[in-house]
Every structure is written in structure tokens, then in C-alpha cells.
Amino acid sequence: MVTGPKSSFGWVVHLSVVVFVALWMLPTVGLLVSSFRDKDQISVSGWWTALSTSSQNLVFRAPAGDGEEVVNGRYVLKGSVLDGASGQVSAFGFSSREPAAFAPGTVADLKDGVTLTVAGDGAFELSGPASFAEGRGQRIFYTAEVPPRFTLENYRNVLTASGLGRSFLNSMTVAIPSTVIPILIAAFAAYALAWMPFPGRSLMIAAVVGLLVVPLQMSLIPLLKIYNSVGQALGFDPKSYIGIWLAHTGFGLPLAIYLLRNYMAGLPREVMESARLDGATDFQIFTRIVLPLSFPALASFAIFQFLWTWNDLLVALVFLGPQDDKLVLTGRLVNLLGSRGGDWDILAASAFVSIAVPVLVFFAMQKFLVRGLLAGSVKGG
Amino acid sequence: MSQLWAALATIVIGISGAALYFWGSNLLLDRIYPARAADTATASRNIARAALIRPWLFLGPAILALTLYLVYPVIASLWLSLHDRSGENFVGLANYRWLFGDAGFRESMFNNFLWLLVVPAASTFLGLIAAALTDKIAWGNLAKSLIFMPMAISFVGAAVIWKFVYDYRAEGSEQIGLLNAIVVALGGTPEAWIATPFWNNFFLMAILVWIQTGFAMVILSAALRGIPEETIEAAVLDGASGLQIFFKIMVPQIWGTIAVVWTTITITVLKVFDIVLAMTNGQWNSQVLANLMFDWMFRGGGDFGRGATIAIVIMLLVVPIMVWNIRNARKEMEGR
Numbered sequence: 057m058v059t060g061p062k063s064s065f066g067w068v069v070h071l072s073v074v075v076f077v078a079l080w081m082l083p084t085v086g087l088l089v090s091s092f093r094d095k096d097q098i099s100v101s102g103w104w105t106a107l108s109t110s111s112q113n114l115v116f117r118a119p120a121g122d123g124e125e126v127v128n129g130r131y132v133l134k135g136s137v138l139d140g141a142s143g144q145v146s147a148f149g150f151s152s153r154e155p156a157a158f159a160p161g162t163v164a165d166l167k168d169g170v171t172l173t174v175a176g177d178g179a180f181e182l183s184g185p186a187s188f189a190e191g192r193g194q195r196i197f198y199t200a201e202v203p204p205r206f207t208l209e210n211y212r213n214v215l216t217a218s219g220l221g222r223s224f225l226n227s228m229t230v231a232i233p234s235t236v237i238p239i240l241i242a243a244f245a246a247y248a249l250a251w252m253p254f255p256g257r258s259l260m261i262a263a264v265v266g267l268l269v270v271p272l273q274m275s276l277i278p279l280l281k282i283y284n285s286v287g288q289a290l291g292f293d294p295k296s297y298i299g300i301w302l303a304h305t306g307f308g309l310p311l312a313i314y315l316l317r318n319y320m321a322g323l324p325r326e327v328m329e330s331a332r333l334d335g336a337t338d339f340q341i342f343t344r345i346v347l348p349l350s351f352p353a354l355a356s357f358a359i360f361q362f363l364w365t366w367n368d369l370l371v372a373l374v375f376l377g378p379q380d381d382k383l384v385l386t387g388r389l390v391n392l393l394g395s396r397g398g399d400w401d402i403l404a405a406s407a408f409v410s411i412a413v414p415v416l417v418f419f420a421m422q423k424f425l426v427r428g429l430l431a432g433s434v435k436g437g
Numbered sequence: 438m439s440q441l442w443a444a445l446a447t448i449v450i451g452i453s454g455a456a457l458y459f460w461g462s463n464l465l466l467d468r469i470y471p472a473r474a475a476d477t478a479t480a481s482r483n484i485a486r487a488a489l490i491r492p493w494l495f496l497g498p499a500i501l502a503l504t505l506y507l508v509y510p511v512i513a514s515l516w517l518s519l520h521d522r523s524g525e526n527f528v529g530l531a532n533y534r535w536l537f538g539d540a541g542f543r544e545s546m547f548n549n550f551l552w553l554l555v556v557p558a559a560s561t562f563l564g565l566i567a568a569a570l571t572d573k574i575a576w577g578n579l580a581k582s583l584i585f586m587p588m589a590i591s592f593v594g595a596a597v598i599w600k601f602v603y604d605y606r607a608e609g610s611e612q613i614g615l616l617n618a619i620v621v622a623l624g625g626t627p628e629a630w631i632a633t634p635f636w637n638n639f640f641l642m643a644i645l646v647w648i649q650t651g652f653a654m655v656i657l658s659a660a661l662r663g664i665p666e667e668t669i670e671a672a673v674l675d676g677a678s679g680l681q682i683f684f685k686i687m688v689p690q691i692w693g694t695i696a697v698v699w700t701t702i703t704i705t706v707l708k709v710f711d712i713v714l715a716m717t718n719g720q721w722n723s724q725v726l727a728n729l730m731f732d733w734m735f736r737g738g739g740d741f742g743r744g745a746t747i748a749i750v751i752m753l754l755v756v757p758i759m760v761w762n763i764r765n766a767r768k769e770m771e772g773r
Contacts, residue, residue, distance in 0.1 A: 275507060363588075
């Protein structure tokens with residue numbers, strides 16, 4: 057632990073950390089709160105007002121004559137503009153130019169002898185000389201103080217309607233094999249690089265370290281050309297799941313080999329020597345001793361690779377394509393940003409669906425993630 | 438759902454296939470060169486031969502995949518960058534000449550350099566501060582988790598999150614973006630942060646800094662804990678203040694780790710693509726190299742020659758870090 061003269065300004069440290077954490081959490085909390093808010097409220101007030109009542113300008117269309125009564129020779133239509141929801145009307149009007157012209161309880165004169173009044177609790181009364189059954193129903197504009205409303209409706213909408221459920225499955229289909237396949241290949245390679253002496257070994261290790269940083273962008277065009285020609289020659293769609301699994305495998309291998317080799321090289325030599333003396337072959341040593349002992353390193357890499365493949369957009373766009381049925385979650389989100397950038401309810405709920413899985417994995421497996429990061433990065437103190 | 442079953446089936450087939458390869462090839466090797474032979478001379482020769490071949494059986498699939506997916510593309514990209522849009526007709530250095538005259542490329546290079554200057558520095562610095570602060574308090578681990586969490590969020594998800602922060606409504610109407618709401622509450626006028634050329638770069642960078650700070654914090658925190666206590670105790674005895682101890686005793690001892698964090702984030706910055714695509718798609722002078730390359734690959738008919746040329750430029754920017762990493766790794770291995 058770091059020790060220092062801390063008692064004198066301990067509360068400053070606490071306060072700074074609180075501010076730091078709050079700043080880092082705030083954007084995500086904003087999204088989470090927004091995703092549970094009512095569709096109409098998201099676009100008129102900030103999410104931080106979600107817990108207080110908000111003032112909204114709304115419209116209600118009175119039913120065209122349904123339920124009207126005749127009282128003293130006049131047709132009277134009664135109801136509530138709030139339609140069962142709670143709230144407080146603070147003003148009303150009958151035209152979009154002056155939506156808040158009248159205070160609640162006052163009587164507004166519409167043309168042709170029609171009068172309209174809206175009470176503070178939302179109850180309205182339309183009365184006129186002729187039946188309201190003609191026409192499309194009177195529009196009533198009102199300003200209401202609406203209490204906060206939280207709803208799961210946004211999630212219901214996105215999961216059923218906007219193709220998000222499909223994309224969720226696609227992301228799963230991409231991420232799981234792309235995580236499992238490289239582990240197997242890398243584990244064998246890492247064992248060879250850590251414990252089998254052969255000429256050119258240190259050159260191979262250097263090559264892996266070098267490949268760690270090769271930008272993915274480099275590979276896209278040449279691989280796309282290969283995929284297209286192979287697909288044409290063998291007569292199948294070049295944009296397939298197998299193609300993207302292999303691509304993710306190739307791109308993930310350097311990190312996998314590097315992490316696993318570092319870990320395996322640190323295993324005690326005596327264990328392996330004594331197994332060898334007992335007549336175990338390299339294959340047996342690997343499967344029975346090294347692999348089980350390397351579990352923490354395997355877990356670290358698995359988490360890295362899962363987060364990376366789940367969150368990836370570029371590789372999925374290039375090797376799986378932007379068609380609707382193959383779109384992964386990140387691709388779907390980009391599309392939503394473009395086509396429905398104003399539909400905050402859909403955007404917020406979709407984004408949260410897409411980040412929920414990696415964030416859960418993150419919190420559940422954080423220990424391994426941190427261990428892997430440290431193994432990969434801390435060199436020479 | 439059937440697609441998920443197909444995926445699961447493929448996993449099982451793929452894994453058993455790979456397992457079969459490793460198991461079978463090893464078995465075959467043991468059959469060809471049996472370790473138990475009639476005379477000891479043959480046996481030891483067999484063992485030596487098997488030991489010569491076996492590493493390559495273990496490495497085989499990895500070498501194949503690395504060559505196909507990373508080594509070959511570097512060479513192919515070089516070749517493609519000397520060819521036209523279809524990748525068939527040789528055009529010499531025309532793509533490179535075009536590149537340096539292109540306004541979009543110059544804008545991307547300029548922006549990329551801004552990103553390279555700001556993001557690694559800011560993330561490392563903030564990460565260092567966060568590491569130093571959280572190491573001193575009892576609930577430090579919880580605080581670390583929360584600061585680290587954005588790392589699990591995709592760049593696209595982060596872009597949506599930050600859209601809610603940067604949103605702009607015309608002056609006078611109620612702001613629903615956090616930043617503009619704060620500006621208005623303080624008496625300022627709201628701004629369209631993302632659509633203001635030059636400055637919008639910094640608002641996009643903030644997103645990456647937000648993601649990368651946790652990474653820097655985790656690694657630097659481990660490095661800070663690895664500092665020998667004696668050096669700090671000696672400084673305390675000499676009457677150094679807390680800040681002096683931090684900047685003059687502790688930071689110099691972790692320069693190596695700071696450099697590693699810095700270079701790792703630098704590489705992430707060079708590849709950044711999703712944030713720009715999702716937030717601005719390069720509009721309002723916010724283009725960066727990786728997104729420019731994606732543009733040339735697909736939009737506008739798809740020009741593989743020019744796309745590959747931009748990829749080569751990204752690669753060239755990475756090479757110094759690559760060399761530095763390899764040299765470090767070799768030094769470390771000699772130390773073992």
C-alpha cells in the first residue's frame with residue numbers, strides 16, 4: 057500500500073474520488089435513466105429532471121360525439137384530457153397558435169357558439185348547439201404538470217419491433233465462437249513457445265509481439281478480396297459467420313499467444329521436469345498439467361476477446377455486411393443513430409441492451425480482466 | 438434461434454476438429470518415430486527427430502492463421518496501394534501522390550495528430566491521478582471498478598451515451614443535453630458541440646479519454662503498489678510533502694509503465710473509427726484516418742487502391758511503437 061502523510065487531508069482525497077467517480081458515472085447513468093423514461097418526456101426535458109414533475113405541452117383530441125349528452129337543448133361532451141393519468145393542468149387552449157391561452161376553470165368561446173372549459177384536474181366540458189359527431193373531434197391543447205413516469209415500454213418496443221432481438225442473437229453468434237476458437241489454437245502455440253526448445257523460437261516470439269500492434273485496417277481489403285474469390289470459386293456467400301469467426305481468430309491470436317506464453321513461461325519448471333521423467337509426452341504434459349494450471353490466463357484472454365468481439369463494429373461491417381438480417385448490435389445502433397437519431401427512447405433502450413452484456417461480464421469477471429491487463433502491460437517497473 | 442444452434446454446433450465441430458488435429462498429429466508423430474525402439478541408438482534418434490518436429494505441430498494452426506490474417510495482408514496492402522481502384526492495373530506511386538494532395542487526407546492527418554497529442558496524455562494523466570487517489574482510501578476498489586467500467590462499453594454504445602451529453606437545442610428551448618443544460622444554467626448560450634469545426638475534435642476525444650482512463654488507472658495503480666516502501670519512507674523522514682513524494686519519488690520510478698500505457702493508448706487512438714463514424718461520420722472537419730479509409734473502401738464505389746494506401750499510412754505510424762515493443766520484449770526475455 058502507498059503510505060504517506062494522509063491523515064491531514066484525508067477528506068480531500070475522499071471528496072476528489074467521489075467527484076471523479078461521479079463524473080465518470082454520470083453519462084452512463086443518464087442513458088440508464090433515459091431508457092426508462094416516458095417517450096414524450098425524454099425529448100422535452102433532461103434526464104436529471106426525471107424524478108421531479110415536468111411541465112409539458114400536450115394535445116388531446118376529444119372523441120367525435122361518443123358519449124355526448126343533450127342538456128337543455130345543447131350537446132355536452134365530458135371527459136378528461138389526462139385520460140386516466142395523474143397530473144395537473146395549468147393552462148389550456150383550442151388552437152395550436154395559442155395552446156395556453158386560458159387558465160383552468162375559465163370558459164373559452166370557440167366559434168359557432170361552442171364553449172370549452174378544462175378544469176385543473178383535467179376534466180373538460182365541451183358544449184355546443186350541434187352534435188359533435190360531425191367532424192374529427194375537437195383538439196384540446198393543454199399544459200400539464202406531469203409527475204415522473206417510468207416505464208419498460210421502450211425496452212418492449214426495441215426488443216420486439218426494431219430488429220434488436222435479432223441483432224442480439226447475431227452478436228452472440230459472432231462473439232462466442234470468436235472467443236473459443238482462438239483460445240485452443242493459441243494455447244498449443246503458447247506452450248510450444250514457452251516450453252519446447254527449437255531453433256527460431258525467440259524470433260517467433262518477437263514476431264508475435266510485433267503482430268500485436270498491426271492495425272486491423274491493414275487486413276480488411278486483402279482479406280475481403282480473398283473471401284470474395286474463395287466464395288466465388290466454391291459458390292457460397294463470402295459474408296458468412298465462419299468467415300468472421302476466422303477473422304476474429306486471426307486478429308485475436310497475437311494477444312492470446314502473448315498472454316498465454318507469458319503465463320505458461322512462469323509456471324514452475326520442476327513440475328514439468330518430473331512429469332517428463334515419469335514418461336509423460338509433451339502432449340500429455342500440456343493437456344494434464346499446463347492447461348489446468350493456466351486457467352487464470354485463459355479466463356483473462358477469454359474476457360478480453362469476448363468484450364472485443366461483442367463491441368466490434370468494423371470487422372462485423374466488413375465481413376458480415378450491413379444487411380438487416382446479419383447486423384450485429386453495434387451495427388444496429390449505428391443505423392438507429394442515422395435513421396432514428398431523434399427517437400431518443402429507441403436509441404437509449406437499444407444502447408442499453410447492447411452494453412448490458414459486456415458490462416455484466418465486466419463486473420462478474422473483473423478480477424481476471426485486471427490480471428490479464430497486468431500480465432500484458434507491466435514490464436520493467 | 439436456429440442460428441444460435443448452428444453456431445453452437447459449429448463450435449463443437451470446430452473444437453473437436455482442432456482437438457483431433459492436435460491429438461492425431463501427435464499420435465502420428467509418435468508412431469513414425471517411436472520412443473521405444475529395439476536399440477537405444479534408434480530410440481534416441483527417434484526422440485530427437487520427434488522433438489524437432491513437434492513444436493511445429495503445436496504452432497502450425499497459429500502460424501497459418503497469423504500469416505493469412507496479419508502477415509499476408511501487410512504485403513498485399515503494399516501491393517494494392519500501387520494499383521488502381523480495382524486492384525488490377527499498376528499505377529506506380531499515383532495513389533500516394535493523390536493522397537498528399539487530398540484535402541480530406543490532410544484534414545484526417547491533422548485531426549489524428551491532435552488525437553495523438555491529447556488522448557494518450559489526458560488518459561494517462563487522469564489515470565495516474567485516479568490510481569494515486571483510489572489507492573489511499575478504503576473504498577478504493579469500488580471506485581476503481583466504476584471508473585474502469587466504460588472500458589466494457591463499445592465505442593458505438595459510448596457514442597450514444599455521449600449524444601445525451603452533447604445534445605443541442607436551439608437557444609430558449611429546454612436543453613436535454615447535460616453539457617448545454619449546465620452551460621445555460623451558468624448563464625451561457627448553448628452550443629452545437631459536435632458540429633463546431635476544430636473544437637468538435639476535442640469533444641469526440643473526451644469520449645475516448647473517458648473509456649481509456651480506467652485502463653491507465655488499473656495498470657498504473659499496480660505499478661504504484663510495486664514501488665519499494667523504503668524509498669517513500671526515506672522521503673517522509675526527509676520531510677517531503679505529499680505532492681513532492683508523488684511527483685519526485687513515485688512517478689519517476691514508474692516511468693517504464695507509464696510509457697507502456699501511453700503507447701498502448703496511442704495504438705488505440707490510431708485505430709479509432711467507431712466513435713467518429715457514429716458521432717459525425719467525418720462531417721464538420723472531424724475526419725480521421727481510419728474512418729477515411731473505411732469511406733474509400735466502401736462508399737463512392739469502393740477504391741481498394743486508395744483505401745490500401747491509407748492503411749499503409751496507418752501502419753507506418755504504428756511501426757515505431759512496434760519496434761520499441763519488440764526491443765522491450767527481447768530485453769525482458771534476456772533478463773529471465
